[in-house]
Every structure is written in C-alpha cells, then in structure tokens.
Amino acid sequence: xxxxxxLKNSMADLDEDTVLETLRExxxxxxxxxxxxxxxxxxxxxxxxxxxxxxxxxxGDLIYAGEIMSESMEILKPVLIQEGDGQKCGxxxxxxxxxxxHDIGKNIVRAMLEAAGFDVVDLGIDVAPEVIVETAKKENxxxxxLSGVLTLAIGSMKDTVDAFKNAGMREQVHIIxxxxxxxxxxxxxxxADEWAHSPQKTVNVCxxxxxGK
Amino acid sequence: xxxxxxxxDIDMLAPVKARNPCxxxxxxxxxxxxxxxxxxxHPERSVMDVEDYDSFIANPHEYFIQNVLKKYCRxxxxxxxxxxxxxxxxxxxxxxxxxxxxxxxxxxSQKNEIYxxxxxxxxxxxxxxxxxxxxxRGFTAFSKDVKRYPEKIKEASEAVLPMLIKQAxxxxxxxxxxxxxxxxMPAFMRTKEFEQLYFPTFSKLLxxxxxxxxxxxxxxxxxxxxxxxxLQELPQGTILRLEQGDLQQYKDRLGKKFILEGMxxxxxxxxxxxxxxxxxxxxxxxxxxxxxxxxxxxxxxxIKPDDINFDNxxxxxxxxxxxxxxxxxxxxxxxxxxxxxxxxxADQIPPFQSRYYISHDEYLNxxxxxxxxxxxxxxxxxxxxxxxxxxxxxxxx
Numbered sequence: 001x002x003x004x005x006x007l008k009n010s011m012a013d014l015d016e017d018t019v020l021e022t023l024r025e026x027x028x029x030x031x032x033x034x035x036x037x038x039x040x041x042x043x044x045x046x047x048x049x050x051x052x053x054x055x056x057x058x059x060g061d062l063i064y065a066g067e068i069m070s071e072s073m074e075i076l077k078p079v080l081i082q083e084g085d086g087q088k089c090g091x092x093x094x095x096x097x098x099x100x101x102h103d104i105g106k107n108i109v110r111a112m113l114e115a116a117g118f119d120v121v122d123l124g125i126d127v128a129p130e131v132i133v134e135t136a137k138k139e140n141x142x143x144x145x146l147s148g149v150l151t152l153a154i155g156s157m158k159d160t161v162d163a164f165k166n167a168g169m170r171e172q173v174h175i176i177x178x179x180x181x182x183x184x185x186x187x188x189x190x191x192a193d194e195w196a197h198s199p200q201k202t203v204n205v206c207x208x209x210x211x212g213k
Numbered sequence: 214x215x216x217x218x219x220x221x222d223i224d225m226l227a228p229v230k231a232r233n234p235c236x237x238x239x240x241x242x243x244x245x246x247x248x249x250x251x252x253x254x255h256p257e258r259s260v261m262d263v264e265d266y267d268s269f270i271a272n273p274h275e276y277f278i279q280n281v282l283k284k285y286c287r288x289x290x291x292x293x294x295x296x297x298x299x300x301x302x303x304x305x306x307x308x309x310x311x312x313x314x315x316x317x318x319x320x321x322s323q324k325n326e327i328y329x330x331x332x333x334x335x336x337x338x339x340x341x342x343x344x345x346x347x348x349x350r351g352f353t354a355f356s357k358d359v360k361r362y363p364e365k366i367k368e369a370s371e372a373v374l375p376m377l378i379k380q381a382x383x384x385x386x387x388x389x390x391x392x393x394x395x396x397x398m399p400a401f402m403r404t405k406e407f408e409q410l411y412f413p414t415f416s417k418l419l420x421x422x423x424x425x426x427x428x429x430x431x432x433x434x435x436x437x438x439x440x441x442x443x444l445q446e447l448p449q450g451t452i453l454r455l456e457q458g459d460l461q462q463y464k465d466r467l468g469k470k471f472i473l474e475g476m477x478x479x480x481x482x483x484x485x486x487x488x489x490x491x492x493x494x495x496x497x498x499x500x501x502x503x504x505x506x507x508x509x510x511x512x513x514x515x516i517k518p519d520d521i522n523f524d525n526x527x528x529x530x531x532x533x534x535x536x537x538x539x540x541x542x543x544x545x546x547x548x549x550x551x552x553x554x555x556x557x558x559a560d561q562i563p564p565f566q567s568r569y570y571i572s573h574d575e576y577l578n579x580x581x582x583x584x585x586x587x588x589x590x591x592x593x594x595x596x597x598x599x600x601x602x603x604x605x606x607x608x609x610x
Contacts (some may be wrong), residue, residue, distance in 0.1 A: 099248040110220065
C-alpha cells in the first residue's frame with residue numbers, strides 16, 4: 001500500500017527520491033495499486049502546472065517534473081501494461097511549426113499531455129503545414145497543438161491554420177498555439193481557437209476538446 | 214544597409230551580424246542549423262555529460278579545446294592536419310564575413326553620419342552559469358542539474374570565471390566601449406536558485422571587468438522584475454537591456470544607477486496602427502526619459518524584414534528623435550562616481566591559465582633577437598595573434 005496524498009505531494013514538490021522509492025517499493029510488493037499510483041503522480045503533475053501558473057514554479061521546474069514523470073512511468077509501465085490500463089483520453093498532434101527548430105516547450109507540453117492520458121503524435125520541429133494537415137487527415141485527429149519560440153513562428157502558425165482552411169478541414173479541427181511569441185492578439189492574427197503560455201492550460205483546453213466541449 | 218540607415222533618424226548603430234552559412238558549413242556546425250525558411254538558429258544541444266563536470270572544472274579552457282570544440286565542429290575528425298585546415302578555413306571565413314559586414318556598416322554610418330562604437334572597444338562574454346547551460350549542458354540537462362547537482366554548477370561557474378573575464382576585455386578599453394552579454398537561464402529558474410547558483414559569479418564577472426575599466430551591456434531575457442534587488446548590486450553605469458517586466462519599477466529602482474534600454478514591444482511595429490505605435494513610444498518616453506540614463510530600444514531585434522512594418526518603424530524612430538530630449542543635460546544623472554560602486558574581487562579570482570594559451574610575458578621570455586628592443590615588438594605582435602585565436606576558437610560554433 002502507498003499513501004496517495006504523500007505520493008501526489010512528493011510529485012508536486014519535485015521530490016524525486018521519494019516518488020521513485022515509493023513506486024519501486026510498490027512494484028516490489030507485487031504492483032497492486034499501480035493505476036492509483038499513476039493517478040497520484042498525474043495529480044501531482046497537475047499541481048506542478050498550477051504552481052507554474054501561479055508563478056511559484058518556473059520552466060526549469062516543469063522540465064524536472066517531466067523527467068520525474070517519465071521515470072515514474074518507466075517503473076509502472078510493466079504492471080500497467082499487464083493490467084491493460086492503457087485507456088487514452090484523446091489524441092493530439094503536436095509540432096514546432098515551420099522554420100522554428102526549438103523543442104523544449106513542445107517537449108514539456110508532450111510530457112504533460114501524455115501524463116494526462118493523451119496519445120500524442122509528435123511531429124518534431126520545423127514541420128511544414130501540409131505535413132500537419134496530412135497527418136490529421138490520415139490519423140483522423142482533430143486536436144492540433146502548435147509550438148514556436150521565434151517571432152517568425154506566428155507566421156508559420158497562420159500558414160498552418162490556413163492550410164487546414166484550404167484543405168476544407170478547419171471546421172473539423174481544434175487548434176491551440178503556444179510558446180513565447182504567442183498572445184491573445186497573436187492568436188487572432190493566426191486564426192487559432194486557443195493560445196497558451198502555460199502547459200497546464202494546454203492540457204486543460206485539450207481535455208475540454210477531447211470531452212466534446 | 215545604406216538605404217535603411219538613410220531613412221531613419223537615428224544617432225547610433227547597434228552591432229548586428231547574422232550567422233555566416235559558409236563558416237557553419239566548413240566546420241560542420243552542430244550548434245547552429247538552418248530552419249526550413251532559411252533562418253539560422255540555435256537548437257538545443259548538449260555537448261558535455263554530467264560525469265564530465267569535474268574535468269571541466271579542472272581547466273575549463275583546456276576542456277573546451279580538447280572536448281567541446283570537436284563536438285561543435287563535426288567536420289573535425291581523426292586527421293590532425295585536416296583538422297588544422299578546417300579550423301583555419303572556418304576562422305578565416307568568419308573573419309572575412311565580419312570584416313565585410315563591419316566594412317559595409319562603417320561606410321553606411323560614415324555616409325549617414327551615424328555613430329558606431331569602434332570594434333576594438335567591444336567584447337562579448339556570457340554569464341558563467343549561462344556558459345554551463347548554453348555552451349556545455351544544454352537547457353534541459355542544465356535545468357535538471359539545478360535540482361540534482363547544484364554544487365557542480367556552482368563549481369563550474371567559478372572555474373570558468375577567469376576565462377570569461379578574459380573574453381570580456383576588448384582589445385582596447387575605452388569609455389565608449391562595452392561588453393555585450395545575453396542572459397538566458399534566470400527567467401527559467403526559481404529566485405532562490407538564481408540567488409545561489411547564477412548571481413554570485415554573474416556579479417563577480419561584471420565587477421571584476423569593471424575594475425579594469427570595461428562595463429557590460431546586459432540583455433536581460435524575459436521578465437527580471439523579481440530580480441531588481443539583485444540588479445541593484447551591479448556596477449553603476451552598466452547598460453541593462455530590458456525585454457519584459459514592470460517598466461515603472463525598473464525606472465524607479467534602477468534608473469539612477471544604470472542605463473536602461475529596450476522594452477518597446479516589437480509587435481507594435483508589425484501589428485499596431487501608426488498612431489498606436491507612436492502612442493506606445495510616448496508612453497515609454499514619459500516613464501523612462503525623465504532624469505536621463507535611457508536609450509530607446511526594442512524588446513527584441515527584428516530577425517527578418519517582414520517582422521516589422523517599415524512605416525511604423527520610421528514613425529516611431531522619428532517621434533523618439535524629436536521628443537526624446539533630456540531635461541537635465543549636463544547635470545549628473547547617476548547617484549555617485551561609477552568607480553565607487555565596484556566591489557573589488559579581481560584579485561580573488563585565479564589568473565587565466567591554459568596549455569593552449571601563451572601569455573605576453575611567456576612570449577617575451579622565450580624569444581631572443583640580436584637587435585635591441587625587437588623582443589618587445591615581436592612579443593606584442595604574437596600576443597595579439599594569441600588573443601585573436603583565443604577569441605576565434607571560443608566563439609567558433
């Protein structure tokens with residue numbers, strides 16, 4: 001048995017040693033409650049996102065939290081696979097837009113989306129609009145998250161939204177943009193549905209879309 | 214260049230240079246890569262494993278030459294002769310490119326009567342912690358090291374100080390010169406981490422360099438409002454280039470000790486109307502100009518022509534040129550004599566030493582000519598080349 005609140009708080013406090021020791025002990029004792037432990041870690045990660053939004057945590061904390069989360073998933077994965085607990089809450093295409101090679105923010109968002117139960121199709125960096133549109137069509141995915149750091153990323157995000165329009169798919173997809181140059185005004189220029197500086201907001205928005213809201 | 218300068222009512226040119234694809238191709242740059250739209254940028258790279266901190270700390274410059282250079286320059290292989298050729302070609306290409314850009318800028322500034330700081334008074338150096346993050350470990354690995362190995366970051370930052378002080382000193386120190394620095398990691402760290410890991414060596418670098426008469430122009434990436442108390446500790450007269458944050462707080466709490474620059478949102482040049490763009494400039498001048506110590510500037514530099522609407526750009530520059538006038542010209546604008554704010558620390562920092570660097574005195578002691586006075590002349594010249602290769606190699610990426 002493990003204490004749900006302790007594990008959740010340890011994740012929220014980025015106490016790597018306690019999180020990993022708790023999970024290893026749980027596995028050594030037969031792995032019962034692995035799904036609950038996973039939930040506790042996910043809840044802890046949500047708290048990390050909240051603390052970031054409140055200005056108590058910074059990007060460095062999100063990177064470290066993502067690291068602890070992937071180490072945790074590695075430990076729990078063998079048991080979770082046996083339990084067949086692989087239910088996904090939705091699918092998302094994630095990409096750094098054309099012309100931009102930065103992927104730190106994108107990778108943080110991927111870690112947090114995956115922890116929240118999304119199946120993320122990560123197309124990488126410098127991704128051309130048509131590749132994103134083709135993937136959405138082929139994989140039948142209607143949530144698109146676009147990332148960028150450079151000011152020129154705004155233009156590429158707009159090109160990507162336009163590519164969905166030109167393919168006659170704009171009404172079928174939800175598009176969120178994120179990264180340093182993004183803002184409310186930028187979102188309007190781009191023609192996206194939502195924008196975020198915070199990965200937690202991205203997760204919440206995608207969850208809402210996946211739930212049909 | 215000439216066309217653009219001739220249409221702007223500006224007093225001074227900032228040094229600007231895009232990356233040279235030839236240099237990057239010659240060395241097989243690992244650090245810089247061209248995006249699908251042709252813009253060369255710096256994706257995240259990690260070239261030092263966590264196990265190597267101690268080797269780096271033992272001698273940062275030797276570690277850099279022996280281990281980092283070959284990772285940055287992927288064309289360097291097992292053949293030392295070919296390696297020497299690649300490095301020579303890379304440095305020559307970069308030097309030709311700098312001369313070409315510098316020459317064009319010089320001619321355009323002469324023609325349009327715009328001041329430009331002579332190159333010999335300029336230098337570039339990163340903050341010690343940023344060196345560890347950006348040059349060695351990469352953003353992601355560094356962020357994890359902050360949590361797991363803070364002591365290693367501290368030791369590495371202390372160890373690299375002598376090398377960075379050396380980089381921070383230009384060929385010739387003069388009042389008009391400055392050393393440029395682009396900070397990176399503070400925006401992504403907790404305040405406590407900044408205080409313990411970043412600030413001590415950042416501050417030492419600026420003070421030790423100021424002791425030698427050279428001041429920094431520091432670009433403060435993102436919002437530094439939460440770090441204002443720390444900034445107040447820096448040498449008076451340092452130029453602080455602001456990107457985001459509370460303009461009024463910056464002015465009130467830093468404006469008497471430092472020269473403040475920046476923060477005009479570049480997005481206004483692209484997306485706002487001309488009137489909105491001018492109103493924004495007026496709003497900034499109203500806060501920043503009284504009392505002086507202010508240079509109008511943008512939060513970010515435009516990286517390609519269509520990042521801005523040139524009409525807006527021209528209108529904003531004209532407004533600032535016509536209205537940006539000091540009401541206290543000729544009066545003292547700072548709190549005290551610049552030198553008084555310097556916390557002397559240079560003598561506590563070990564001198565720079567590396568098997569790949571020969572000092573002026575070592576040259577002088579190792580050469581012997583039959584003609585009196587010739588040793589001094591030759592040692593001086595050799596020393597210049599030594600400085601040149603030191604700077605060229607530490608900047609070859």
